[in-house]
Amino acid sequence: MEDQQRERSVLLRICFKRPNIISLDCRCVESYDLLAEQSCRLIGHAGTGWVTISGDPVDHVLEWSAILQFRGPGRLVIESVGEGSLQFEIQIDAKQE
Numbered sequence: 001m002e003d004q005q006r007e008r009s010v011l012l013r014i015c016f017k018r019p020n021i022i023s024l025d026c027r028c029v030e031s032y033d034l035l036a037e038q039s040c041r042l043i044g045h046a047g048t049g050w051v052t053i054s055g056d057p058v059d060h061v062l063e064w065s066a067i068l069q070f071r072g073p074g075r076l077v078i079e080s081v082g083e084g085s086l087q088f089e090i091q092i093d094a095k096q097e
Contacts (some may be wrong), residue, residue: 005064023044023087024080032092039093042068042078047086050079062088 024030024047034040034053042051042062049062054074062068062078070076080086 016051020090021087023077023085025085025086026083027065027079029077029079033074034070034076036073038072039092040070040076043089045087046087047080047084048082049086049088052077
């Protein structure tokens, strides 16, 4: 499990320099481990999603045209809710080391 998290963190640092479009079927969940000082922007394209990040007591709703910003460290969790699928763009700024 620890190796998978480490690989995921490396993946975030290397691959998410450009925007990515994600599509989640209803009730599906996607999560990302953000490193310290890493920032993440979510832009809703279709559907409705529930979004939370560890350490933040507030849950957020991601809908069409909504823009949500988060900063690490923490686990960002996105769940598709409601009818249909959730489509969103995710932009994760790589931490400069």
